[in-house]
Each structure stands twice: as C-alpha cells, then as structure tokens.
Amino acid sequence: MKLAIRAALALLVLFLAACATHAPRPDSNPPLILVSIDGFRADYFERGLSPNLKAIADAGVHAAAMRPAFPTLTFPNHYTLVTGLYPDHHGIVNNTMVDPVLGNFTYKKSSELSARWWEGAEPLWVTADKQGVRTATMFWPGSDVEIRGHRPDYYLPFNGKMTAGQRIDQVLAWLDQPAAKRPRFLTLYFEQLDHESHDHGPGSTEADAALREVDASIGHLVAELEKRDLYKNANLVIVSDHGMAETDAERTVILDSIVDLRHIDLVTSGIAVGINPKPGYEAEVERAMLAPRGHMQCWRKGELPARLHYGTHPRIPALVCVPESGWLIETQEFHSRPNHRMHGGEHGYDNDDPHMRALFLAHGPAFKRGLSVPEFDNVDVYPLLAHLLDIRPEPNDGNPATMREMLQ
C-alpha cells in the first residue's frame, strides 16, 4: 500500500513538473501587430510631429534607424521584412521586374497576383499558418496572393481608397472575435506619407501634414487597444520600408547621352536602374554604361559591392545603375513629358544613404521599456517576429542577436 502511495506521489510530482513546463502561461501568446508606415524616414521621428509614436518609443524600444535592403524600394523591402531575406534571395528584386520564365511584373498590373513571383520565399504569415497561428493582413505586399498554397486566414485585396481609420477598424474587428477565431499575427499598412513625400518632397508641408495624420491614426489604434486592455498585452512592432531623398528634375542623368537606347531593354529607370543589352550589343552597352561618370554608377550584376547583397537572382538585369542621392536616371523622352514632376522625393538609392534610413519601434510585454538601440539591418526584423509568435523561422539572412537586447 505504502508502495502504491509512493508511486502515486511520484507520478503526481512528474505530472506537476510536466504541467509547469508545458502549460501555456497566460501571457505566453499575446497578439503581434506589425505596422508599416511606407516611406517614414528615420529622422522624421525627430520633427516633433508624431507625439503618439514618441509615446510608444518612450514606453518601448526605438532604434536610431533601420537600414533597409537594397534596392530601397517598397516591394523588395516589405518582402524582406516578412522573410528575413535580402531581395536577391527572396526574388522580389524590384517593383518592376522581368523574369526569364514569367515575363513582366509590375505592381500596377494584376500579374503580381501570380503566385510564382512570390514563391522564392515563404512569408511569415504562411510559416505561422503552417505552425497553427491564425493570421490577418490589413494589406502588405504579397499578402493577397496564394503563396505555396497558403493565404492569411483574413486578408483584403489591396485598395488604396480604404482610409487609415477603416483599416484600423478592420484590425480591431478581427481582434474582437472570439478566441477560437481571433488572429494572433496581424499586419497594418499606411501609404499616404510615402505618396505625399514623393509628390511634394520629404521637406514639404504636405509631407509634414501626412506625418501628423499617420501619427494621429497610430494614436487612435493605441486608444482602441487600450480599451480592450491590449495595448500593454499585445506586441506592437512599427516599421517603415525605406526613407526618402529630395529630388529635382535638374538633377537628372539623361540616358540618351550615354547609350543608344535602341540597343538596350530598359527594365527600370529612375533610381535602381536595370538594363539588359540587346543581343549583339553587349560589349558596346557595357563600355558605355560602365565608364566612370558623375552622379551615377553602374555595375555588371555579378560585380555589385558585397554589402548590397544583390546581383545573383535571375530577375536582376545584366547591368544595374544607381544615381547619387537625390539624382535620377531617365530617358530624354520620359524627362520631357509635360506632367514630369520638377520637385519631389524618391527612394531606391544605395541603402547606405542616410536619407534611405527607415523607422523601427516596438512596444509590448516582450519588450524593454524606454530603450534606444543602435541602427540595425531590416533583415533582422524577421527572426524577432518569429520569436514573438513562438514559431520556427525559415532559414533567413537576419541576425538574431539584434533582438536579444530589445527583449525583456
């Protein structure tokens, strides 16, 4: 009998030990909300126009800046943030692309909805879904595409007419569902600041007004999360994809003066320029484009500086050219169009350009409070997000050490 009691006690101890190890802690699975403010340059934060973001930084983690991946464009960087891979590795190498098999990709056409463009990598919402985490995307490049047979549990096809308020309401509606339906990973995306900075320049009153507006939206989100007791109980990560440099039509390198346009396919122009010489003209075009000249530099795709992590993917054209910050590379025909913008803002430049620096803020139960961290690369965001969701990340280019100092 004594033996039986002792055995039962031993079993009980084992059972309790197992419970201590495996029982979910009440705070172990908080929701994660990933917010992107497109085009929010790191130093916009210092303008004193974003008190709500400042309050989040004061109570959470703020990076001096976040270095985007090259090219510093919207689609490549949004996919980098949710894969931890450089564009060369995830395959969304530009906003405009030509693939040897798939043909032309441009985000203005529905061809982007072809899954194969995105399937070079697995975005976080797919990995989360495969590991039992419910997901919801209130816009994110690639999130309205079926990738490797998966979609977010909740998503909407991109619609630029949907206001910031409507997007926040949708996120809250998803969070207000019963536990069995509630998503645990959510994205939210705002593009108005990017648009105003493109149209009027990063130093314009219009950009400042958009900055105030998006900050007010963040304030609304925080207030609504507080009502639900979620502000301190959800992890909030706020990022941008790239910054913005002031441009001027006077600062343009005209391609016609360098190369015979009939001998090239111009895949992209403007900032991160891609050129494929037409067959038979390779040597002539290379000679013209690779010659040293002011305000622009070109490389063969395999010869870009290693720090750019760019140049092996089949979608990258044979020659890649990048203008000096604030300059453009255009054809005379494009430059002379009557609606050509004289002043404005652009991105896509070298990711070492301080104007391209992006925003990083984080707040919630996982994060230290009132911590400033030095600049880091945006590939490091993905391992952080996977950790917050408690899922196994896919192989990636990120450095997990970056997140360690941010976490409680």
Ligand SMILES: [Zn+2]
């Ligand atoms: Zn962008």
